[in-house]
Amino acid sequence: MDLAALQHLLGAIAGRKVVCVGDLMVDRFVYGAVSRVSPEAPIPVLAKTRDIEMLGGAGNVARNVSALGGTAALIGLVGDDAVGEDAMRLVEAEAPAVDGRLVRDAGRPTTLKTRFVSGGQQLLRVDVEESRPVTGEAEQRLAQALQAASDGARVILLSDYGKGVVTDAVIAAARNAAARVGARVIVDSKARSFARYGPVDLVKPNASELAYATGLPAGTDAEVEAAVARALELWEARGVLVTRAAKGVSLGLRGQPVRHFPTVAREVFDASGAGDTALAALGLALAADAPLDTAIAFAQLASGVAVGKAGTATVRPDELVEAVLSAHTAQAEGKVATVQRMVEEVARWRAQGLKVGFTNGCFDILHKGHVAYLAQARGWCDRLIVGVNSDASVRALKGEGRPVNDLESRALVLAGLRSVDLVAPFDAATPIGLIEAARPDVLIKGADYAEDEVVGGDLVKAWGGEVKLAEIVEGYSTTAAIARMSKEGGA
Known part of the structure; x- marks a missing residue:
């Protein structure tokens, strides 16, 4: 993406509304220094220096929408616990660009991921979560919140980390809301199959998820093309966007040949949340009526910046401009x-x-x-x-x-x-x-x-x-x- 195209797109996405639905979590990072091994067991002793908390999962998608200049309606679930209070506080801190419509469920904990980090390396991650599907009144309130939040939105993003929020009823509510307001539905999921999402506009598996769901290898371009063709036979989705790490992304739309989009190699500092950044950028660009090719390039640029930052990071427009300028300088030097x-x-x-x-x-x-x-x-x-x-x-x-x-x-x-x-x-x-x-x-x-x-x-x-x-x-x-x-x- 060149600088002129980026600046035009950044202007177009300003203020655009996206609905972010899915598994909300709190990401906690505990930083410290390791200088010795415990006498009790062969494990490092982390001398804690600081810790930070931020929204993860669907919350991180919403944070990135806000950081990029859009507005997000965030629909998610929290428990009636201290971490839930932290989540509510973190969402409120993002207002007014993030409109938090969170549902409380006293019968389950708020998802918490705690990462222990030293010298830029994660030593351990501890998860507190409940993955059973949401039912009853909580499920109904999620569907109702989604319907109420969809007015004025051009894109609905389903962020399914498998923690139980994205149920069949929530998926149906997303599709119904999209049909009512003329929005697209894009699914980013950790599920083993994407058939349950029905006729959404786009599903976004990674290569290993595509391989598992189709039973076909997905390493080379040719293998991905065959796996995407099989996926479109198995699923009702109108398109499949496969993320392939350093190999870029591949896009398959019904009735069209698969296209491959290479990515610029970047130094990876921390990949936490980079997929959320890509989903937010893709959704915002499409909400601004950008062509799909442009939206993909924008998502690749944003996620490339995100992996160079520590923690569950967001990306700002000025950082994208700087990345494009740096890339062009590198290209010029290469000539x-x-x-x-x-x-x-x-x-x-x-x-x-x-x-x-x-x-x-x-x-x-x-x-x-x-x-x-x-x-x-x-x-x-x-x-x-x-x-x-x-x-x-x-x-x-x-x-x-x-x-x-x-x-x-x-x-x-x-x-x-x-x-x-x-x-x-x-x-x-x-x-x-x-x-x-x-x-x-x-x-x-x-x-x-x-x-x-x-x-x-x-x-x-x-x-x-x-x-x-x-x-x-x-x-x-x-x-x-x-x-x-x-x-x-x-x-």
Whole structure:
């Protein structure tokens, strides 16, 4: 997802309403240091330094909806206990962006997960929970709360951790509410089968859950495609979105081929709640009428940020913007290549039947004329290499005081342009060495040159290539820009 698309989507999701229904829990993290082993048993002794509590499960989905700029109606169950009071307090702290509609059931405890952490590693998790299905009056009140909360919502998210809240009656209430208000129903579940959810819009198993539910392997793309096809035979859901960790996600919709969406590799600090973040982002994007492809990219971006944070984390819009900018910087750095890597990339492109173009210049202060020139050059080929003069080479050509920007700055700015596929620095007076190494199919220079003046033009024509002269945007040049800056600086 590029920055412009992200910023547009963040504006569109602001204030959008999503209903979050499911197993509410409290996540408690106990942090400390381990420096010795207990004399009583071969176990570490944790010297506690602090502990924190936050909403987990469906509560974490709602927290993420709020953090991303939307509003959430949260329907869940708590017990008549101290942890239930904590849950109520945590929900109230999220108001008004989270509208808590919690049902109390004195006959069961509030789900509590306590994690003991030292040095960034979880040592132990202790769960207090009741997983039997909710029945009777509590179940009725959950269904009623869901119906009442659905007005104005475009998406209903069912977060089923198998703790008993998402019963058949609650599922039916979600589908009925969605039909009444024109919302989609998306299910994220730890269940062994997804058939019980009926004709919902989307179910979101992970690869192992898909494999278990269908009895088919789900490792490779081909295996996932077969398992998704089987899932759509077994379930009434209109679509299946499979999360596959580092392999990305795969989407299967009825009557359409399965599509695979790779993900950017990220360092994982703590995966707690990352699935909740992805569900919230997916639901919010769809609530804003974003295309499904865009919603998936948004969910991948948000969960990628979440795994880099400690605890059951939420993700803010500014963190998403920062992640996109960082990714683009990394991509730009990856486009700056040595001669050897340029040769390897060209060989790979040619094996794919792609047409390779080459141009060069100092590109000291990138301006509108450069951008238009490079866009035109890219239009004549499938992949464009830009040779850029080293600092010494620019100085030899332009004189003392040049370049204004050093080679690293110039190369990274060029690499950040969509029209540029590879940037290759060179130190010689001309790029002839790069041209001989790359053997481009098209050699491009500005129309201020005559074709027979283009360095390397005769070589390119000799091996069957062509020389193209790109139009020059009048009124834009680095020399003129420097002159204007000097004049303004002296004024």
